[in-house]
Amino acid sequence: xxxxxxxxxxxxxxxxxxxxxxxxxxxxxxxxxxxxxxxxxxxxxxxxxxxxxxxxxxxxxxxxxxxxxxxxxxxxxxxxxxxxxxxxxxxxxxxxxxxxxxxxxxxxxxxxxxxxxxxxxxxxxxxxxxxxxxxxxxxxxxxxxxxxxxxxxxxxxxxxxxxxxxxxxxxxxxxxxxxxxxxxxxxxxxxxxxxxxxxxxxxxxxxxxxxxxxxxxxxxxxxxxxxxxxxxxxxxxxxxxxxxxxxxxxxxxxxxxxxxxxxxxxxxxxxxxxxxxxxxxxxxxxxxxxxxxxxxxxxxxxxxxxxxxxxxxxxxxxxxxxxxxxxxxxxxxxxxxxxxxxxxxxxxxxxxxxxxxxxxxxxxxxxxxxxxxxxxxxxxxxxxxxxxxxxxxxxxxxxxxxxxxxxxxxxxxxxxxxxxxxxxxxxxxxxxxxx
Amino acid sequence: xxxxxxxxxxxxxxxxxxxxxxxxxxxxxxxxxxxxxxxxxxxxxxxxxxxxxxxxxxxxxxxxxxxxxxxxxxxxxxxxxxxxxxxxxxxxxxxxxxxxxxxxxxxxxxxxxxxxxxxxxxxxxxxxxxxxxxxxxxxxxxxxxxxxxxxxxxxxxxxxxxxxxxxxxxxxxxxxxxxxxxxxxxxxxxxxxxxxxxxxxxxxxxxxxxxxxxxxxxxxxxxxxxxxxxxxxxxxxxxxxxxxxxxxxxxxxxxxxxxxxxxxxxxxxxxxxxxxxxxxxxxxxxxxxxxxxxxxxxxxxxxxxxxxxxxxxxxxxxxxxxxxxxxxxxxxxxxxxxxxxxxxxxxxxxxxxxxxxxxxxxxxxxxxxxxxxxxxxxxxxxxxxxxxxxxxxxxxxxxxxxxxxxxxxxxxxxxxxxxxxxxxxxxxxxxxxxx
Numbered sequence: 001x002x003x004x005x006x007x008x009x010x011x012x013x014x015x016x017x018x019x020x021x022x023x024x025x026x027x028x029x030x031x032x033x034x035x036x037x038x039x040x041x042x043x044x045x046x047x048x049x050x051x052x053x054x055x056x057x058x059x060x061x062x063x064x065x066x067x068x069x070x071x072x073x074x075x076x077x078x079x080x081x082x083x084x085x086x087x088x089x090x091x092x093x094x095x096x097x098x099x100x101x102x103x104x105x106x107x108x109x110x111x112x113x114x115x116x117x118x119x120x121x122x123x124x125x126x127x128x129x130x131x132x133x134x135x136x137x138x139x140x141x142x143x144x145x146x147x148x149x150x151x152x153x154x155x156x157x158x159x160x161x162x163x164x165x166x167x168x169x170x171x172x173x174x175x176x177x178x179x180x181x182x183x184x185x186x187x188x189x190x191x192x193x194x195x196x197x198x199x200x201x202x203x204x205x206x207x208x209x210x211x212x213x214x215x216x217x218x219x220x221x222x223x224x225x226x227x228x229x230x231x232x233x234x235x236x237x238x239x240x241x242x243x244x245x246x247x248x249x250x251x252x253x254x255x256x257x258x259x260x261x262x263x264x265x266x267x268x269x270x271x272x273x274x275x276x277x278x279x280x281x282x283x284x285x286x287x288x289x290x291x292x293x294x295x296x297x298x299x300x301x302x303x304x305x306x307x308x309x310x311x312x313x314x315x316x317x318x319x320x321x322x323x324x325x326x327x328x329x330x331x332x333x334x335x336x337x338x339x340x341x342x343x344x345x346x347x348x349x350x351x352x353x354x355x356x357x358x359x360x361x362x363x364x365x366x367x368x369x370x371x372x373x374x375x376x377x378x379x380x381x382x383x384x385x386x387x388x389x390x391x392x393x394x395x396x397x398x399x400x401x402x403x404x405x406x407x408x409x410x411x412x413x414x415x416x417x418x419x420x421x422x423x424x425x426x427x428x429x430x431x432x433x434x435x
Numbered sequence: 436x437x438x439x440x441x442x443x444x445x446x447x448x449x450x451x452x453x454x455x456x457x458x459x460x461x462x463x464x465x466x467x468x469x470x471x472x473x474x475x476x477x478x479x480x481x482x483x484x485x486x487x488x489x490x491x492x493x494x495x496x497x498x499x500x501x502x503x504x505x506x507x508x509x510x511x512x513x514x515x516x517x518x519x520x521x522x523x524x525x526x527x528x529x530x531x532x533x534x535x536x537x538x539x540x541x542x543x544x545x546x547x548x549x550x551x552x553x554x555x556x557x558x559x560x561x562x563x564x565x566x567x568x569x570x571x572x573x574x575x576x577x578x579x580x581x582x583x584x585x586x587x588x589x590x591x592x593x594x595x596x597x598x599x600x601x602x603x604x605x606x607x608x609x610x611x612x613x614x615x616x617x618x619x620x621x622x623x624x625x626x627x628x629x630x631x632x633x634x635x636x637x638x639x640x641x642x643x644x645x646x647x648x649x650x651x652x653x654x655x656x657x658x659x660x661x662x663x664x665x666x667x668x669x670x671x672x673x674x675x676x677x678x679x680x681x682x683x684x685x686x687x688x689x690x691x692x693x694x695x696x697x698x699x700x701x702x703x704x705x706x707x708x709x710x711x712x713x714x715x716x717x718x719x720x721x722x723x724x725x726x727x728x729x730x731x732x733x734x735x736x737x738x739x740x741x742x743x744x745x746x747x748x749x750x751x752x753x754x755x756x757x758x759x760x761x762x763x764x765x766x767x768x769x770x771x772x773x774x775x776x777x778x779x780x781x782x783x784x785x786x787x788x789x790x791x792x793x794x795x796x797x798x799x800x801x802x803x804x805x806x807x808x809x810x811x812x813x814x815x816x817x818x819x820x821x822x823x824x825x826x827x828x829x830x831x832x833x834x835x836x837x838x839x840x841x842x843x844x845x846x847x848x849x850x851x852x853x854x855x856x857x858x859x860x861x862x863x864x865x866x867x868x869x870x
Contacts, residue, residue, distance in 0.1 A: 078818035081826065082757075082771035115812035280762030281826070283769070310826035311813045320755075322517075327715030328763070334718070336517035377550035378746045380858050381865035383513035391516065391716070391745035396831030423815050430816035 003030050003405050004048055008041055010055025010371075013385060014361040015062050015346045020338075021385070026060065028367040031179070031404035035363055057375050058399060059385055061341075062359050063122025063144075063368040064314040065348025068214075068252040068273035068302025070150075071126050071134065072100065072108030074115070075430050076307040085220065085282055093307060096433050104429045105130040106137060111426040112312055113141040114417050119313040119395025122368040122403045123348065123358060125250075125273070125302070127187050127214060131170045139178045142408045142416045144368060146352045147174065148185040148214050151202065153194035160198055164205060171209050181404060183353070184209075185250070190216040191235050192223045196242055203243045212248035212353055215239070218261075219253035220284050236261035245270050250351050252302060255279055255287045262288065262295045271298040271351035274343070276320040278304030289325050290334045300351040301343050313395035318344040322390050337390040367405035372397045438465050438840050439483055443476055445490025445806075448820060449796040450497055450781045455773075456820070461495065463802040466614070466839035470798055492810050493834060494820055496776075497794050498557025498579075498803040499749040500783025503649075503687040503708035503737025505585075506561050506569065507535065507543030509550070510865050511742040520655065520717055528742060531868050539864045540565040541572060546861040547747055548576040549852050554748040554830025557803040557838045558783065558793060560685075560708070560737070562622050562649060566605045574613045577843045577851045579803060581787045582609065583620040583649050586637065588629035595633055599640060606644050616839060618788070619644075620685070625651040626670050627658045631677055638678045647683035647788055650674070653696075654688035655719050671696035680705050685786050687737060690714055690722045697723065697730045706733040706786035709778070711755040713739030724760050725769045735786040736778050748830035753779040757825050772825040802840035807832045 005028050012022040014036070025041035027034040027048070035045055046052075073093075080092035100108075105128065116124055124143065126134055127150040138145040149167035153160050167186060175184040186206035188194040194202070206213050218224050218235045227235045236257070239245060245268035252273040254265070265272065274287050292299050301317040303309050322340035326332050335343075349359025358368040374382075378392045401409035408416050440463050447457040449471070460476035462469040462484060470480055481487075508528075515527035535543075540563065551559055559578065561569055562585040573580040584602035588595050602621060610619040621641035623629040629637070641648050653659050653670045662670045671692065674680060680703035687708040689700070700707065709722050727734050736752040738744050757775035761767050770778075784794025793803040809817070813827045836844035843851050 074812075075816060077813075077816065077827065078820075078822035081819070081822050082761075082768050084767055088767075111812050111815050118812065277758060280758040281767070283761040283765050283767035285765065286762055306813075306827070310822065313813075313829070323712060323715040324759075326517075326718040327721055330718050330720065332519055332523075332716070332718035333517050375855075375858070377509075377546050377553065377854070377858065378512075378741075378748075380546050381510060381512065381862045383865070384516070385513075387513035387516050387745065392512065392741070394748070394829045394831055396829055419812070420810075423810070423812065427816045430818070 004028065005051035005053060006041055006045055007053040007055045007060065010058060010060050011385065012036065012361055013059055013061040013389065015342060016360050016362050026361065028405045031366055033361060033363050033365050033367050036361060055371070058371040058373055059389070060361065060369055060371050061389065062345045062361055063370050063401065063403065064120045064344050065300065065352065065359060066116065066121050066124040066303055066312065066314050067250065067300040067348050067351045068125055068127070068275055068304060069312070070128050070305040071112035071124065072105040072128050073097075073305035073307045074112040074312070075104060075108035075426060075433065076305070077310050079307065081310070088282070099433050100130070102130045102133045104433060106133040107422065107425045107429045109134045109137040110417065110422045112306065113137050113143055114414060114419050114422055115312045116143065117141065117401050117408050117414060117417070118398065118412065119315065120370040120372070120398035120401060121312065121314050122370065122401060123352065123354065125185075125214065125352060132173070135174045135177065135182055138182055140416060142403050142406055144181045144358065144403050146183045146185055148187040150187045150189045151194070152189045153198035164201060167202070168205055168209065171211060175209075175211065179404065185212045185214045187214045190223070191227055191238055196231065196238075199239070199242045199244065203246075207247060212250065213244055214250045215244065215252070217251040217254055218256045219279070221256050224256045234258065234261060236264055240264060240268065248353055253279065253284065253287065254292070255285045257288055259291075262291055262297065265292070266295040266297050271300065273302040273351060274299050274321060275302045275304045276317055276324050278308045281308050286324060286328050289321065290329060290331070293335070293339065298347050298350045299343055300348040314344055315393055315395050318390055337387045340390050341386055368403050370398050370402075371400040373399045439463065440486035440488060441476055441480055441484030442488040442490045442495065445493060445495050446820065447471065447796050448494055448496040448824065450777060451795050451797050461796065463840045466801055468796060468798050468800050468802050471796060490806070493806040493808055494824070495796065495804055495806050496824065497780045497796055498805050498836065498838065499555050499779050500735065500787065500794060501551065501556050501559040501738055501747065501749050502685065502735040502783050502786045503560055503562070503710055503739060504747070505563050505740040506547035506559070507540040507563050508740035508742045509547040509747070510539060510543035510861060510868065511740070512745045514742065516745070523717075534868050535565070537565045537568045539868060541568040542857065542860045542864045544569045544572040545852065545857045547741065548572050548578055549849060549854050549857055550747045551578065552576065552836050552843050552849060552852070553833065553847065554750065555805040555807070555833035555836060556747065556749050557805065557836060558787065558789065560620075560649065560787060567608070570609045570612065570617055573617055575851060577838050577841055579616045579793065579838050581618045581620055583622040585622045585624045586629070587624045588633035599636060602637070603640055603644065606646055610644075610646065614839065620647045620649045622649045625658070626662055626673055631666070631673075634674070634677045634679065638681075642682060647685065648679050649685045649687070650679065652686040652689055653691045654714070656691050659691045669693065669696060671699055675699060675703065683788055688714065688719065688722065689727070690720045692723055697726055697732065700727070701730040701732050706735065708737040708786060709734050709756060710737045710739045711752055711759050713743040716743050721759060721763050724756065725764060725766070728770070728774065733782050733785045734778055735783040749779055750828055750830050753825055772822045775825050776821055803838050805833050805837075806835040808834045
């Protein structure tokens with residue numbers, strides 16, 4: 001039986017430049033948007049539509065896309081804040097993460113998935129370990145995800161090889177699975193955690209598998225200086241020499257860039273995942289987002305993990321992307337509201353190789369969408385809904401979420417995940433880790 | 436009959452350094468906190484407490500305090516964003532504000548009051564015009580407020596005098612009203628909108644009335660340069676010479692300060708209302724908050740108006756105060772979470788001359804408190820609730836609000852305001868203004 005339903009009387013913020021706002025109807029058939037139009041739905045649509053959804057009082061927009069994170073680290077939320085990076089990593093994060101079992105990753109990712117659905121994210125990138133357990137959560141939750149085993153190469157050659165084989169094995173098992181909702185990337189963790197020859201091996205594997213590459217890059221000034229010291233060049237040129245940018249690639253953070261590096265990223269078509277909250281919290285600095293956008297680089301948004309954020313509400317990243325660069329550059333026209341919303345939707349899709357699949361409300365694309373209820377003081381007056389979504393809304397305003405045409409959230413009730421059990425198990429996992 | 440009630444089984448984030456977190460009970464008698472303790476409430480409290488409130492699954496903390504805003508401007512939310520300051524003011528804000536009637540101020544302030552209660556603010560400072568209509572909203576809503584008629588002196592002497600008399604009249608009528616919930620300050624709008632002799636007259640009036648002073652100061656680099664050009668000194672020295680700091684005073688923004696100005700503000704005991712979202716959105720810059728705090732200046736938080744924010748969620752200001760200064764200074768220990776929460780509570784009270792009245796959960800103080808429901812993924816695991824409140828929560832997590840021991844919000848239902856009517860009337864007011 002076909003999955004068919006129809007939203008009537010809705011306001012659709014499409015992110016499609018041809019018709020940015022549509023007051024009308026949207027029809028879904030199976031996993032895709034089948035139609036979208038103004039006014040009343042045509043009779044043939046109404047007849048086909050098995051389920052009718054009343055869209056009054058709601059804004060509909062593409063589901064948000066989180067292009068960098070480590071979901072399982074939600075287990076470490078609030079464990080250690082306001083510390084210097086090395087202290088935070090060496091004395092708090094790494095000792096706990098070293099104890100993570102597959103079950104910890106499963107429950108940590110589950111609590112993250114619940115939080116992401118509740119705040120309107122429909123697609124997320126996840127770089128971590130025990131990725132088969134992450135994939136399990138994606139299967140169960142109904143979310144769309146780009147998953148990647150982040151490999152750290154500071155280890156003996158046999159361990160390097162084992163890790164790479166693990167990443168390749170994961171890719172072969174899971175790319176295209178969960179009804180196509182899972183895609184896989186290959187990830188050297190960072191230029192400062194992987195020797196050059198190991199990065200080249202990972203790049204070669206990615207090319208052989210036909211998969212994009214993802215890595216952390218130029219997050220801190222210290223790591224850039226170290227790269228220059230170790231390899232004589234800054235990270236962008238270093239990774240370029242190693243072939244990382246010779247195919248589709250996405251780098252997270254990219255805080256410390258020269259003009260020449262921005263030009264090279266644009267030339268190579270490298271996408272950037274901007275993580276403003278995490279960059280501020282860890283005192284990494286402020287990425288040069290207006291310059292990146294001006295150069296034509298695709299800039300999307302990531303939360304990074306809840307250990308350095310400390311939530312997964314992408315509305316907050318969208319807002320901060322719009323606010324921060326104005327204040328820091330002194331230009332109030334920097335990153336205007338529509339551009340910030342594109343960063344959280346259509347540019348997110350582009351960053352993940354999902355352009356033409358999700359990130360826009362358009363017939364033929366995947367039915368990945370969310371609704372936001374507007375009967376709240378902070379949506380008054382009804383001036384400019386894009387402005388309100390960017391500058392006034394939060395993830396808590398999200399009422400409904402669909403991915404692949406399937407509803408995951410209905411009036412803030414999770415339909416695919418058992419929120420109470422997940423909270424209980426995640427707390428238990430944390431208590432055990434800390435014991 | 437006495438108003439008596441008792442919260443049991445609650446977790447109280449008191450902001451009292453003597454006992455920062457109390458797992459136990461809190462008793463209220465009339466408008467004040469009568470008792471607070473760990474474990475089970477003593478039998479005598481239970482017998483006295485007419486109403487029992489089950490605190491399980493909730494955090495209780497002092498109501499948040501918003502120390503700078505223009506509530507009625509909520510009517511202009513989303514009207515004009517991402518513009519240069521002069522364009523925004525001259526072509527969008529001022530033409531609309533010139534049309535504001537008392538009724539517009541009433542409905543604009545009402546929608547702001549509803550939003551503030553729904554996001555956990557219990558006390559707000561408001562600087563605007565038609566202040567009798569703002570006071571009406573304070574009376575009806577049950578909020579606590581510090582109200583001040585902001586006077587602009589760029590007008591003929593008779594108009595200056597009329598405005599000052601209006602401000603004095605308002606102070607005489609309303610200071611101490613609404614059961615003591617309303618206090619009044621005197622406000623020259625800013626050094627660049629009031630000639631020096633006019634500021635001196637306002638200062639003299641404040642001293643005569645025994646009221647504190649509030650003003651905008653050093654929000655933009657341009658206004659500081661203009662001050663130097665016009666008066667030969669920067670704004671802090673200018674206002675100090677005019678006597679503004681010779682008694683209790685609170686300045687909003689204070690973005691552009693020299694070391695000497697910070698030292699002088701500390702010496703004079705001038706409080707600062709830091710408005711991080713507004714300062715970013717209008718591209719004013721980033722205030723030197725860590726240095727101000729280090730110098731011993733009381734720094735609290737304000738939203739400014741919804742026209743430059745665009746919401747009134749003080750949790751967002753608290754979070755940004757904690758995040759922004761880390762990223763900009765490169766010091767991840769800057770403004771740690773407990774300090775950011777103090778800025779939104781106890782330092783807010785101190786800024787408004789309400790220290791020892793509100794801002795802390797302590798027997799003898801006003802029963803101004805809020806609850807936050809923690810059965811949500813972003814509060815898991817239960818590591819550090821102050822961290823979660825600062826880095827993970829939002830105003831939408833607020834369940835209950837009390838001011839003066841009276842409940843204004845119960846499980847997110849407004850008890851003193853008719854939210855639906857206010858939304859309708861605010862929209863109608865906006866439509867009329869734009870017509």
